[in-house]
Amino acid sequence: xTFSASFTIKSTxxxxxxxxxxxxxxxxxxxxxxxxxxxxxxxxxIGVLGSMARGTVxxxxxxxxxxxxxxxxxxxxNQAFNWPEGSDMMAATTNRALPAIWENQDDxxxxxxxxxxxATGLQAAAGNGLEAMQAALGPVGGSCGACHDAYRQPx
Amino acid sequence: xxxxxxxxxxxxxxxxxxxxxxxxPRSPITASTMAVLADPNLxxxxxVFWAGGCASCHAANGxxxxxxxxxxxxxxxxxxxxxxxxxxxxxxxxxxxGSWTMAQFLSxxxxxxxxxxxxxxxxxxxxxxxxxxxxxxxxxxxYLQSLPADPSLSRDHDLTFPFNIRPALFFWQALYLEQGYxxxxxxxxxxxxxxxxxxALAHCGECHTPRGALGAVxxxxxxxxxxxxxxxxxxxxxxxxxxxWSKDEIAAYLxxxxxxxxxxxxxxxxxxxxxxxxxxxxxxxAIAQYLKELP
Numbered sequence: 001x002t003f004s005a006s007f008t009i010k011s012t013x014x015x016x017x018x019x020x021x022x023x024x025x026x027x028x029x030x031x032x033x034x035x036x037x038x039x040x041x042x043x044x045x046i047g048v049l050g051s052m053a054r055g056t057v058x059x060x061x062x063x064x065x066x067x068x069x070x071x072x073x074x075x076x077x078n079q080a081f082n083w084p085e086g087s088d089m090m091a092a093t094t095n096r097a098l099p100a101i102w103e104n105q106d107d108x109x110x111x112x113x114x115x116x117x118x119a120t121g122l123q124a125a126a127g128n129g130l131e132a133m134q135a136a137l138g139p140v141g142g143s144c145g146a147c148h149d150a151y152r153q154p155x
Numbered sequence: 156x157x158x159x160x161x162x163x164x165x166x167x168x169x170x171x172x173x174x175x176x177x178x179x180p181r182s183p184i185t186a187s188t189m190a191v192l193a194d195p196n197l198x199x200x201x202x203v204f205w206a207g208g209c210a211s212c213h214a215a216n217g218x219x220x221x222x223x224x225x226x227x228x229x230x231x232x233x234x235x236x237x238x239x240x241x242x243x244x245x246x247x248x249x250x251x252x253g254s255w256t257m258a259q260f261l262s263x264x265x266x267x268x269x270x271x272x273x274x275x276x277x278x279x280x281x282x283x284x285x286x287x288x289x290x291x292x293x294x295x296x297x298y299l300q301s302l303p304a305d306p307s308l309s310r311d312h313d314l315t316f317p318f319n320i321r322p323a324l325f326f327w328q329a330l331y332l333e334q335g336y337x338x339x340x341x342x343x344x345x346x347x348x349x350x351x352x353x354x355a356l357a358h359c360g361e362c363h364t365p366r367g368a369l370g371a372v373x374x375x376x377x378x379x380x381x382x383x384x385x386x387x388x389x390x391x392x393x394x395x396x397x398x399x400w401s402k403d404e405i406a407a408y409l410x411x412x413x414x415x416x417x418x419x420x421x422x423x424x425x426x427x428x429x430x431x432x433x434x435x436x437x438x439x440x441a442i443a444q445y446l447k448e449l450p
Contacts, residue, residue: 039418043416043417046413047413047417050411050413050417053411054407056403089387089388096388096421098386137411138411141411141412141413144412144419145412145420145425145428145429146425148419149421149423149425149426152421153383153386153387153421153422154383154389154390154391154421154422154423154424155391
């Protein structure tokens, strides 16, 4: 093999390796943005209920029901495409997903399912008065915390 | 030549330890301290327990609900000095603190000394609890003794040389035990109450304040944020120039775990909020007021 042939093969291999390395990075950017959007929609709707629960906004059964319905709907989103390998906190600076997610995927998904259970409970209670909504919002907050405790970097 | 030098240096160091051990009183708690204490008030003891965050380190890893009252120990702290393991402080007479006297308990909480008179590692935040009212510590003693006993043996710390030489902590304590309150500027009455909760009980500074070379928190950068002790990232600053939330927003966050934009707390703070949510609303308000008045 001549030097130039060897060089060409090597550069082709290098280019191929780079392409493989870069492709998932682009794909991951999409996934990171999608899941962060999902959490922002959750925060917006929890904010409607949380402000009522804190007493900074007056309780409104219809508004509370919409927010709770939205949370329940989000909780049903299958997370299959939101958490690709290689999309942990090292992949993007605004990203605080700990590598432990990919080491304990069953537990991670169980915690998402626990959010679903709590959100379903909230959906049933949100329109039934302030106290009923407050009581059902607690477990939703707890499910946020349970996952963030284990799988989200502090800052 | 070198062997002789090393030998004499070791002997001198050993002699130094013996001297210090002889000079430091075996129990820093005097009869007059004990004489003024009333019988433990368990209700107040429970409040001190949650404000002090005892369960966060001394309950089993991942314990939830009632299991957080079984103080079997186990939380690991990986540091540059090695790994510390929170011990069993349940009421078990053998594995826990069931056989400790109240004076021994106060000596540990406020002077960092084990029942054998030897110093305890400051991974146990006695530099904070030292500032607490001895009656609160007595009430806490009563409350801890009322909790379930668990026979699991504590795990030994796994430290590197020379930090594994426990008597060396006499020197550390001589340097850092008498630090007092970090915030000495004038504060409102409510913020003074908050200072007691933050500095003496909840020991927020252990994570939110950077540390010096020997692991003591730096009072010059009090609550100004620090590297995350248990992983990557940073623990955020709490001073008013950085934490711009209103007093009510801070107090609400300590109760429901939501930031003003309804993002949720992450990392170890989740567990801290589980404790804070058990406190009375005016306690959380006092903490928030103290943070708003930080220099």
